[in-house]
Amino acid sequence: MIGLHTHETVSATGTLTGDGDDATGFASGEYTTPDAFPQARRSSVERVHRLLSSFDYEHTRLRLSELSRRAGLPLSTTHRMVTELLELGMLERDEDNFLCVGVAVWKFGLLTPKTYGIQRVALPFMQDLYATTRLPIHLGIPQGNQTTIVESLRPQGTGQERPRIGQRDPLHVTAVGTALLAFCDSGFQERYLTDLKDHQGADAPEMIRRELAQTRATGCAISKRKTAPNIAIGAPVLDRAGRPLGAVSLVVPEGTSTPPYDHLIRCTARAVQRTAWEQGVA
Template sequence: MRHTVVEAQSSTADRPRPRRSSLERVHRLLSSFSYEHTQLSLSELSRRAGLPLSTTHRMVTEMLELGMLERDEDDLLCIGVDVWKFGLLTPKSYGIQRVALPFMQDLYATTGLPVHLGIPEDDQITIVESLRPRGSGPERPYIGQREPMHVVAVGMAMLAFSDPNFQERYLAALEGDRSADAPETIRRELAQTRATGFAVSQRKTAPKIAIGAPVLDRVGLPMGAISLVVPQGTATPPYGHLIRSTARAVQRTAWEQGMG
C-alpha cells in the first residue's frame, strides 16, 4: 500500500504543469494595473502578474512595440492608448453608455447629484459611466469598478428584474449570512424594487442614499441601471420617480436604436 502511495505521489510530482498560453499571460499583465496602481515598474508588474521577470521583460518589450503598454515620464509602465481604444468598442458597455449619457447629463444638470450607470457582469455590476460633483465622497465609484449586485443600487435594480432562476442562485450564495445582507433581507428589498420600479440602498453610500432604476431589454431583462445618490434625510419617492423616468427614457431610445 505504501509503495502505491509513493508511486502516486511521484507520478503527480512528475506530471508537467499546464503551461499558460501567451494570451493568458498578456491578460495577467494587463490585469495587474488598477486605479490604485496605474504605473508599475517592471519588477512590480512581474510580481503582481505572478510571472518570471525574464518572461515579463520579453512580453513587455513586445507590448510596448504594439502600443498595448507605454512608459510615463518616470519610465514606469502604464496601459497604452491602444488598449483604451479597444475598450471603447465593447458593445455591452459602449452601446448603453452612448445612449444613456445625454439623459444622465440632463439628470445631473437638474439635480446636481452624482449619477452612475452600471451593467451586469455575471453576479456583479460594472460601472461604465459616472457623473458627479468634484470631491464626492464614498459614493464616488470609478469607471470600471465592480461590485456584488446586492450592495449597490444599480445592482439591486438589475437583480430585481433578472431571471428568477438567476436570482435564486444569487440568493442561495448568501445563505448563512446573518448580517444585513442576509437572503431574507435582500429578497424583501427586491420585492419592493419590483413594486416601485426603483431600488433604494445605503450599503455603499451611507449616510447618503442611492436610488437605482433598471434599463430593460424587450424581454424584460436588465441591460443596465442608472442610479442617483441623494443626501441623508431626503424623501426618496420623488427622486425614485425621477430616476425611473430617466431609465425608461434610456430604455426607449435603446430599443429605437436596435438594442435589447
C-alpha cells in the same frame, strides 16, 4: 502572436526561462506536441490578462518588478511579454519610465457593445438629470455576479469621486446592482442567493429577497450599503424581453426625502430604455 513560444531556454545561471518559467505549471515537454498548442495559447492569453489586470485606479503606473509581483509571474516572463506589449501599443512608458496601460487597450474598450451602446444612449439623459439635480449619477451594467460602472457624472469635492468608471461590486451591495438583480431571471437570482447564503449566512438572502421584491414592485432600488450615510436610488434599463441591459442610479444626501428623486430616476431609466429599443441597442 503574443507569447506563443514553443521552446524554452536555459540562462547562464542554469535557470529555466521562457514559457516554462511561468506560473501555469506546464512542463517543458508539453509545448512540443501539436495537441499542446491550444493549451499554450490559452495560457498566453491568461498571462496577458493577468498583466493588464495588475493596473487599477490605485496602480496606474508600475515598475517592471511591481508588475511581475502583482501579476504573479516570474520577472523573466514579465520582461519578455512586456517587450511585446510595448511594441503592440498595449502598454506604454511614461516620462518617468513607469509602465502604463496603452492607448491600444483603450481603443479596444471603446468598441465593447455592452458598454459603448448603453453608455452612448444613456449619457444625454444622465446629463439632463445631473443638470436638474446636481447629484451624483451612475450607469452600471451586469457582468456575471457583479455590476460594472461604465459612466458616472458627479460634482467635484471630497466623497463624490466614487464609484469610478470600471469599478465592480457584487450585485446586491449597490442600488444599481440591486435594480439589475431584481429583473434577472429567477434561476439566476436563486443561484446568486444560494451563493450569498454560503458566504454570509442564512439571514442575508432573505433580506435581499425582500429588497428584490420591493424593487420589482416600485421600479427602483434603494440602498445605503456603498453610499452611507447617503442614499442611492437605482432603476433598471430593460431589453425587449424584460432582461436588464443596465441600471442608472442617483445618490441623494442623508435625510433627503426619496420622492421626487425616485420618480426622476425611473423616468430617466425609461427614457434610456425607450431610446435603446429605438436604436436597436436592446
